[in-house]
Amino acid sequence: MRVEPNVILRFVGAAALAATLGDTVHAETATVGRTWPIAEPDALAEIEARVSRQPANIASRFGPRERWSAMRGASLAPAPQSRVRRVVPFHTLAFDIHGADGRIVYPRGFTFNPLAYVTLAQRLIVVTPRDLDWALSTAEATDYILLAAGKDADPIALSEKAQRPIFLLEPRVKERLGLTVAPVIVRQVGQALELTEVRRDRSGATR
Numbered sequence: 001m002r003v004e005p006n007v008i009l010r011f012v013g014a015a016a017l018a019a020t021l022g023d024t025v026h027a028e029t030a031t032v033g034r035t036w037p038i039a040e041p042d043a044l045a046e047i048e049a050r051v052s053r054q055p056a057n058i059a060s061r062f063g064p065r066e067r068w069s070a071m072r073g074a075s076l077a078p079a080p081q082s083r084v085r086r087v088v089p090f091h092t093l094a095f096d097i098h099g100a101d102g103r104i105v106y107p108r109g110f111t112f113n114p115l116a117y118v119t120l121a122q123r124l125i126v127v128t129p130r131d132l133d134w135a136l137s138t139a140e141a142t143d144y145i146l147l148a149a150g151k152d153a154d155p156i157a158l159s160e161k162a163q164r165p166i167f168l169l170e171p172r173v174k175e176r177l178g179l180t181v182a183p184v185i186v187r188q189v190g191q192a193l194e195l196t197e198v199r200r201d202r203s204g205a206t207r
Contacts, residue, residue, distance in 0.1 A: 073155075074174040076128065076148040079181040079197045086192045087178035088113055115191045124177075124186040126169055129153045131183045131200060136162055138185075146173070148182050 090111050097106040123143045127135040128150035135145050146169040147155050159166045169179075177186060177193060185196040 073147050073149045073153055073168040074171040074179075076126070076169070076174070076179060076182040076184075078128075079183065079199045082197060082199045084194060084196050086189070086194050088192050089115065089176050089178075113191055115188060115193070120186075120188040120193070125183070126179060126186065127183045129158070132158060132162075132166075134183065134200065136164075139164075148174075 091114050092111045093106060093108050096104045096108050099105045121142075123140070124146055125135045125139050125143055126146045126148060128148045129152050130150060132145075132147070139145055145164070145166045147153050147158070147166055148169045152158075153168075155166045155168050173179075178195070179186075181197050183198045183200065185198070187194050187196075
């Protein structure tokens with residue numbers, strides 16, 4: 001089977017953006033070629049079996065949740081002014097991509113724009129805990145709320161309180177999206193990301 005270079009790049013583009021934004025990316029999938037039943041054990045069943053063998057008080061071994069490294073979001077400064085700017089999230093390949101004949105189709109170091117091949121279907125609303133109420137009142141049902149570092153930045157507790165998922169802003173996402181301040185609303189416009197930075201005063205008003 002011969003795989004066209006643009007098909008490979010479309011797949012890599014989806015993988016690059018998905019690796020950066022987690023499950024916020026929507027892309028179509030299809031089955032190519034023959035398929036076989038999975039022979040490996042069910043991964044979920046293995047996980048459940050291991051969990052059932054753990055002591056009931058295992059959570060106490062990890063200490064308070066606020067000390068977990070996985071619970072530390074990236075830091076962003078308050079937006080000094082309201083403005084709109086655009087960012088192109090270029091991705092550079094860290095390895096060679098070979099075609100069906102073994103030849104290199106896209107070499108390591110090749111740079112491209114993932115948004116030319118996949119779509120960011122939802123808006124991302126990035127805030128510090130101080131502006132979470134504003135984010136909840138601003139966000140649509142399909143939007144993703146990302147929480148930057150700040151006092152009481154516990155996405156688990158805040159998700160339970162808000163009754164909707166709230167995610168931590170990871171450093172790599174901050175870097176890939178070109179984020180510097182919060183609050184900011186991120187959406188795809190054409191083949192770029194539009195960043196709407198919002199200045200808010202201490203009374204909670206938007207300027």
